[in-house]
Amino acid sequence: MVTKALLKGSIKGVGKFHKTSVFPCGIFQYMKGVNDKPGTPNYDLFKLALKSTAKRLYPNYANVDWSGNVGYDPNDPRTYFSTMGCRTANGWDINGFGQLKDGRGNICPVTIILPTIAMEAKQWIDSQGIERIPPKYKEIGIEQAYIDSFIDNLDKAINDAKDMLIERFEYICSQDPSSAKFMYENRTMAGYVPEEGIRSALKHGTLAIGQLGLAECLQILVDCDHTEIKGMELAKKIEQLFKDKCAEFKQKYSLNFGVYYTPAENLCYTAMTKFKEKYGEIPNVSDKLFFTNSTHVPVWKEISPFEKIDIESQLTGYSSAGCITYVELDTAVLDNIEALESIVNYAMEHDIPYFALNVPADFCADCGYTGFIEQDECPQCGNQNIQRLRRVTGYLTGDYKTAFNKGKQQEVELRYKHSKKLNLKK
Numbered sequence: 001m002v003t004k005a006l007l008k009g010s011i012k013g014v015g016k017f018h019k020t021s022v023f024p025c026g027i028f029q030y031m032k033g034v035n036d037k038p039g040t041p042n043y044d045l046f047k048l049a050l051k052s053t054a055k056r057l058y059p060n061y062a063n064v065d066w067s068g069n070v071g072y073d074p075n076d077p078r079t080y081f082s083t084m085g086c087r088t089a090n091g092w093d094i095n096g097f098g099q100l101k102d103g104r105g106n107i108c109p110v111t112i113i114l115p116t117i118a119m120e121a122k123q124w125i126d127s128q129g130i131e132r133i134p135p136k137y138k139e140i141g142i143e144q145a146y147i148d149s150f151i152d153n154l155d156k157a158i159n160d161a162k163d164m165l166i167e168r169f170e171y172i173c174s175q176d177p178s179s180a181k182f183m184y185e186n187r188t189m190a191g192y193v194p195e196e197g198i199r200s201a202l203k204h205g206t207l208a209i210g211q212l213g214l215a216e217c218l219q220i221l222v223d224c225d226h227t228e229i230k231g232m233e234l235a236k237k238i239e240q241l242f243k244d245k246c247a248e249f250k251q252k253y254s255l256n257f258g259v260y261y262t263p264a265e266n267l268c269y270t271a272m273t274k275f276k277e278k279y280g281e282i283p284n285v286s287d288k289l290f291f292t293n294s295t296h297v298p299v300w301k302e303i304s305p306f307e308k309i310d311i312e313s314q315l316t317g318y319s320s321a322g323c324i325t326y327v328e329l330d331t332a333v334l335d336n337i338e339a340l341e342s343i344v345n346y347a348m349e350h351d352i353p354y355f356a357l358n359v360p361a362d363f364c365a366d367c368g369y370t371g372f373i374e375q376d377e378c379p380q381c382g383n384q385n386i387q388r389l390r391r392v393t394g395y396l397t398g399d400y401k402t403a404f405n406k407g408k409q410q411e412v413e414l415r416y417k418h419s420k421k422l423n424l425k426k
Ligand SMILES: [Zn+2]
Pocket: 364, 365, 366, 367, 368, 369, 378, 379, 380, 381, 382, 383
């Protein structure tokens, strides 16, 4: 009843003009045997959720049966897979809470800019000249030399990221509990023991090692991204390194290090600006204003929703501290709940942990018209007071043209509508 009321409220919208509610972020927990198929007890709620998504972009879909949440307790919903909205998630707690999600959070993240590390590795090899390249690199060929040098540098960067996170964690733990009294006294942060200080609660949270621009990194090293087999092979090696290192740190320090696929709303632009100043414009690497979000397929790739899921689902399993997969849809899908349902089912079947659908949701602030507004004027009242609601990262934003930097704006404009590859009956 509560879920139904929430979804109905979401579909109805807020206030006189029935505006789309930007916050809070709605997440639907999709669970096999509970709400996934006709005949399951809460299938009606899944249908209602899809209807809401078609109109309001929310809810997103969390996959309760995701393999990365193994060890959860089917009798305890507090251990079901969920995210904090944008994408951050809590993996298995090494300090005793297991897969508990409630009362835990992401304590601090740090992000590694993969293309910069790839470029440094490549330039170092190139600068050596054929005579000075270490013998081991001569034997393996120049491309493998780039890759090996990159992996060495990435290993160092992940170690540096770990040191930075520990330093920040210690600093945060040095705070007095009175700085956030409510959180500790009301178990918003679980596990607080007054005698032990706030560390007793914060040690259950996540230290997230993030990444930006896998696609451009691969392009530098092997001249293609992970939409091609060669790129995907290297992508898996890179993600395995992140995963192994985090597992090692987790044991060694008894802190929850996890692999994080960073949203990088601002960093995608500032990192690119700095990269260009240093290395100039390189085709398919730095000829735009932003680096591609984490391990995502570049937004301009012309592939179907199913192909996008096929590719990204090969990498989401390496991440324990949070990731999101989304596909872009056009207006034709808005009235086609069956199409939306097939896409969500496909993502869940392919073990995508957290999935979101982007549909156009423009809004006329003068008359309340909602939908895709192609022109500058509202089709209903002709005024130009249009707000363009988009999911730029995990959350919705009021108007991406004013709320985000130039890099992110360009990224939104370059997004290919994956539904164009579907043969949809209206
Ligand atoms: Zn209007």
